[in-house]
Amino acid sequence: EDILPPTIKGTPTWEWILHLTTYKPRDIVSFFNCCQEFVGDEQYITEANLWDATRKHSEYLWKEFNDVFAGTVLSGHQDELQQLFDELSADCESDYGAYYYSVWAELSWHFQMEFI
Numbered sequence: 001e002d003i004l005p006p007t008i009k010g011t012p013t014w015e016w017i018l019h020l021t022t023y024k025p026r027d028i029v030s031f032f033n034c035c036q037e038f039v040g041d042e043q044y045i046t047e048a049n050l051w052d053a054t055r056k057h058s059e060y061l062w063k064e065f066n067d068v069f070a071g072t073v074l075s076g077h078q079d080e081l082q083q084l085f086d087e088l089s090a091d092c093e094s095d096y097g098a099y100y101y102s103v104w105a106e107l108s109w110h111f112q113m114e115f116i
Helices: 013-020 025-039 047-069 078-088 095-114
Strands: none
Touching (some): 013 047
């Protein structure tokens, strides 16, 4: 916790990160790997680093999302799905943007579980 800002938009930073990654260890690790790219050799992670990592992590999850839906009834509809999620989370720095981002991650995870 000492390396993170205390809050993000009034929410304790760890709570914000856990909500964003839907409490999945794999996604938490992936998110912090994305943070590393923006932090470099600095000792602390800034709020700006976290927002940058959110965008980078979203790209990673979108790739995962497409891999999960390949060969399903939604295969070939990635453009429509991306447009939908882009509209829902247009302002990723708002509480609603972060919420819809986490909904997207949760939807992807649940759909993946159906086909394992």
